[in-house]
Amino acid sequence: MLGGDHSIAMGSVSGQALHHRAQDESIGLLWIDAHTDINLPDTSPSGNIHGMPLSHLLGRGIPSLRRLAGKQPAVKAENVALLGIRSVDRTERRIVKETGVRAYTMTEIDERGLPTCMQEALGIVSNGTAGFHLSFDLDGVDPRVAPGVGTAVFGGLTYREAHFICEASARTGNLVGMDMVELNPTLDDRNTTAELAVELVLSALGKTIL
Numbered sequence: 001m002l003g004g005d006h007s008i009a010m011g012s013v014s015g016q017a018l019h020h021r022a023q024d025e026s027i028g029l030l031w032i033d034a035h036t037d038i039n040l041p042d043t044s045p046s047g048n049i050h051g052m053p054l055s056h057l058l059g060r061g062i063p064s065l066r067r068l069a070g071k072q073p074a075v076k077a078e079n080v081a082l083l084g085i086r087s088v089d090r091t092e093r094r095i096v097k098e099t100g101v102r103a104y105t106m107t108e109i110d111e112r113g114l115p116t117c118m119q120e121a122l123g124i125v126s127n128g129t130a131g132f133h134l135s136f137d138l139d140g141v142d143p144r145v146a147p148g149v150g151t152a153v154f155g156g157l158t159y160r161e162a163h164f165i166c167e168a169s170a171r172t173g174n175l176v177g178m179d180m181v182e183l184n185p186t187l188d189d190r191n192t193t194a195e196l197a198v199e200l201v202l203s204a205l206g207k208t209i210l
């Protein structure tokens, strides 16, 4: 799924989840982002729906949106991992703790290294699931590398770290779906972010250097 606003993940992940549920399977969710996107309509300081998709996928929020995958939430919190986090609203910190999703902040990635964090995250999203969906918000990448996003935050993933995430996801053989979102061409610098997005999708589809 190409976007656009990260709120499209409510549809893409729910659709993927429904497909697998019909076969008695569940999916994991790997969420790459500067933000946790776990606000609720009544806690969001901005009111932006692109800051709320994860809550709805976990079964909270507006009934019509949280039930896109049916009565059960699209994903279980124990199978959700976030990577690249560095901008979290005060209201979201509480929701992160309440839900129990695993959020790898840039501080933790600095400290432990991306490969270690990625390996753990892949374990979380794969544990007991039929595969996992990769929801890639381009603002997870540092804005020096990916400037064409609406809510840029410095201190993000490097160019290579972004590729590593996609390459390692492809290597598992368990990647069942993907979003590449939040590209805003009017904010881009000579199409660099759009071109990065295409390269990242190729890495996620299995393109390797050698």
Ligand SMILES: [Mn+2]
Binding pocket: 006, 033, 034, 035, 037, 050, 137, 182
């Ligand atoms: Mn996002």
